[in-house]
Amino acid sequence: MHPMTQTPAGPATLGVGYPESSASLRRLETMLTIRVYEEHTVELQRQGAPGTCTSVGQEACAVGVVAALDRRDRLLTNHRSAGHLIARGAEPRRLFAEVLGRTDGYCGGHSGSLHISARELGVVLTSTIVGGELSMAPGVALAQKLGQGEPGGIVAVFFGDGAACEGIFHESLNLAVQWQLPLLFVCENNQWQAFVHRRETMPEDGISAWARGHGLPVRSIDGNDVEAVYAAALEAVAQIRADGRPRFIELQTYRQRGHFEPDDQSYVDPAELAGWLERDPIRVQTERLMAAGMFDTAGLAALQERVRAQLADALAFAQASPWPAPEGLTDHVYA
Amino acid sequence: MARMTVEKAIALALREELGRDPRVLLLGEGVATKHQDLVRDFGGARVRNTPLAEAIIAGTAVGAAASGLRPVIDLLFAPFMAYAMDALVNSAGKLRYLSGGQFSFPLVAMGLTGTGWCVGAQHNHNLEAMFVHAPGLKVVMPAEPVDVRGLLRSAIRDDNPVLFFTDLGLLHQEGEVPDDPEHLVAIGQAAVRRTGSDVTIVSYAKTVGVCLKAAEALSAQQVSAEVIDLRSLKPLDEAAILTSVRKTGRLIVVHEASGLCGIAAEVAALAATRAFDALRAPVVRLTGPDAPIASSWALEQAAVPQPDAVVRAALGLVRGIDRVPPSEPTATFA
Numbered sequence: 001m002h003p004m005t006q007t008p009a010g011p012a013t014l015g016v017g018y019p020e021s022s023a024s025l026r027r028l029e030t031m032l033t034i035r036v037y038e039e040h041t042v043e044l045q046r047q048g049a050p051g052t053c054t055s056v057g058q059e060a061c062a063v064g065v066v067a068a069l070d071r072r073d074r075l076l077t078n079h080r081s082a083g084h085l086i087a088r089g090a091e092p093r094r095l096f097a098e099v100l101g102r103t104d105g106y107c108g109g110h111s112g113s114l115h116i117s118a119r120e121l122g123v124v125l126t127s128t129i130v131g132g133e134l135s136m137a138p139g140v141a142l143a144q145k146l147g148q149g150e151p152g153g154i155v156a157v158f159f160g161d162g163a164a165c166e167g168i169f170h171e172s173l174n175l176a177v178q179w180q181l182p183l184l185f186v187c188e189n190n191q192w193q194a195f196v197h198r199r200e201t202m203p204e205d206g207i208s209a210w211a212r213g214h215g216l217p218v219r220s221i222d223g224n225d226v227e228a229v230y231a232a233a234l235e236a237v238a239q240i241r242a243d244g245r246p247r248f249i250e251l252q253t254y255r256q257r258g259h260f261e262p263d264d265q266s267y268v269d270p271a272e273l274a275g276w277l278e279r280d281p282i283r284v285q286t287e288r289l290m291a292a293g294m295f296d297t298a299g300l301a302a303l304q305e306r307v308r309a310q311l312a313d314a315l316a317f318a319q320a321s322p323w324p325a326p327e328g329l330t331d332h333v334y335a
Numbered sequence: 336m337a338r339m340t341v342e343k344a345i346a347l348a349l350r351e352e353l354g355r356d357p358r359v360l361l362l363g364e365g366v367a368t369k370h371q372d373l374v375r376d377f378g379g380a381r382v383r384n385t386p387l388a389e390a391i392i393a394g395t396a397v398g399a400a401a402s403g404l405r406p407v408i409d410l411l412f413a414p415f416m417a418y419a420m421d422a423l424v425n426s427a428g429k430l431r432y433l434s435g436g437q438f439s440f441p442l443v444a445m446g447l448t449g450t451g452w453c454v455g456a457q458h459n460h461n462l463e464a465m466f467v468h469a470p471g472l473k474v475v476m477p478a479e480p481v482d483v484r485g486l487l488r489s490a491i492r493d494d495n496p497v498l499f500f501t502d503l504g505l506l507h508q509e510g511e512v513p514d515d516p517e518h519l520v521a522i523g524q525a526a527v528r529r530t531g532s533d534v535t536i537v538s539y540a541k542t543v544g545v546c547l548k549a550a551e552a553l554s555a556q557q558v559s560a561e562v563i564d565l566r567s568l569k570p571l572d573e574a575a576i577l578t579s580v581r582k583t584g585r586l587i588v589v590h591e592a593s594g595l596c597g598i599a600a601e602v603a604a605l606a607a608t609r610a611f612d613a614l615r616a617p618v619v620r621l622t623g624p625d626a627p628i629a630s631s632w633a634l635e636q637a638a639v640p641q642p643d644a645v646v647r648a649a650l651g652l653v654r655g656i657d658r659v660p661p662s663e664p665t666a667t668f669a
Contacts, residue, residue: 076398107433108435110433110435115430115433115434117433117437117438118437119434127425132421132425132426136398138391138395139394139401142395142404146404148403148404149402168390168391168394171386171388174388174391175385179383331436332432332435333471334471335441
């Protein structure tokens with residue numbers, strides 16, 4: 001079963017003793033899967049694999065929004081895409097294979113970690129050019145509006161505060177509003193734009209004021225609370241399906257790791273980072289579930305153990321996957 | 336046959352393809368204003384004016400193309416494409432490859448360029464070679480109404496992104512266009528505009544006309560020039576170039592775009608690497624300078640390869656450079 005269908009069990013089903021029907025617990029498991037997956041990609045980089053841009057600390061944004069979408073919908077994402085892909089049901093073994101440049105990757109090893117698309121999951125047109133996803137999203141939504149997608153489908157585009165500083169941000173919002181496109185803008189404001197803090201680049205703490213200026217409904221949400229993200233996304237998605245017009249959600253979150261691996265983060269204020277680590281999205285959700293009596297320390301340990309085992313298997317698969325043949329170097333340049 | 340201008344040939348091709356395939360869209364600054372008949376016949380959903388924002392026009396075309404539509408975007412003047420570079424080069428040109436072939440980008444980006452209107456360098460910049468250098472794109476730049484119509488139709492039907500450049504100076508030039516509703520011109524095929532045996536002159540767009548004038552003048556001096564119109568710059572019709580060079584043994588490449596790393600350099604390299612044994616003289620390039628193009632008529636025309644320069648170069652190759660001093664009078668043109 002696929003998590004995007006909102007059916008009880010995700011791809012990594014919960015073990016005996018856990019409430020299978022608990023969507024909240026499933027969201028925790030997905031966040032944990034993303035976290036452990038990215039811990040592996042960091043370690044792979046240390047061992048010589050290409051560098052990667054992680055989304056550590058932003059898992060609730062991906063999981064909360066993607067949980068509100070369904071199979072008909074399409075997503076555009078960016079260089080920090082692991083969360084969106086895994087939340088959408090991407091197989092970690094094929095993601096690892098892609099990161100390692102192997103044939104079993106979603107893009108046959110052509111992409112690496114930075115621009116992974118998985119058409120079969122509706123994850124289309126990932127761009128690592130900051131703002132590239134915003135430039136293409138209205139076109140995907142226009143195709144949807146003109147009958148090319150599945151009936152009732154909408155489009156969601158994920159980007160950050162850095163992309164919001166590109167001119168294309170405004171061009172994209174303006175066109176989506178003017179053409180009444182079924183498009184959900186999801187701004188993960190992670191406070192960092194490569195190596196520059198957001199406070200150096202814009203006069204306000206968030207992106208929402210800019211978005212409101214374009215005349216579409218805007219909400220600003222705690223991006224480290226997966227349930228709050230899910231609720232806001234669910235509402236926005238329902239509204240878009242109802243009237244076919246765009247919505248904007250800003251998720252306040254924090255990039256816990258550097259811009260790119262490796263990155264010693266020497267430029268990061270330790271107090272600020274520590275403050276956000278206190279509000280780590282996995283910790284927030286774990287504590288919520290424990291407080292609700294749905295979970296205990298032993299349960300958490302078992303969940304972590306299972307996720308780690310699954311990802312270890314996935315990594316082993318990827319490491320055994322063959323390299324692409326050099327003869328295929330120029331395959332897929334032209335249709 | 337119908338006689339029509341390049342401008343009318345563009346409109347005809349758009350009408351034909353909008354009518355043939357419901358997935359074809361026309362987007363751009365003023366396309367609905369300019370083509371009200373197309374809005375009337377195909378609807379405002381498919382023929383859309385856009386904000387004056389080239390980056391989002393091109394990006395929207397890329398997203399739509401990957402999602403099942405076949406957009407044609409009019410970006411007006413070629414230098415405005417600099418704003419659209421990310422969508423065209425980084426997205427349309429690369430995301431098919433980077434995705435392992437999951438997506439294709441059937442779109443056409445149109446732009447005007449070239450001398451003749453004295454519009455200056457921010458409206459006239461022959462930057463076609465920039466796009467030739469970008470993987471995943473095709474580039475065409477026709478010289479006659481028949482090819483404008485036939486190549487634009489082929490570009491719209493192509494499953495790859497195609498840059499379609501129209502020479503400003505040709506916009507109102509007339510030519511014969513076949514009545515055949517299925518007439519197409521294949522991308523990647525050059526045309527021999529005049530056959531000859533002494534020297535091959537390769538060009539494209541309105542500079543083909545310059546070369547034909549030069550060939551006529553050369554004929555009066557008993558020099559037989561073959562003139563090749565590339566029509567497509569990528570893919571380049573290597574076979575047509577090599578066949579002609581092997582026949583004549585001499586090659587001149589002429590275009591308005593600047594020379595450094597340009598189309599002429601590529602054609603010259605092609606001859607040097609694949610037909611070196613056939614060359615009887617060094618290859619000559621006649622191109623625009625490495626300078627922005629001025630608005631002043633005098634300066635604009637000074638930047639353009641003129642027929643007498645082509646004649647001089649051909650005589651130099653055929654008779655020996657030493658016997659054609661720079662002061663030798665050549666044909667003059669009205």
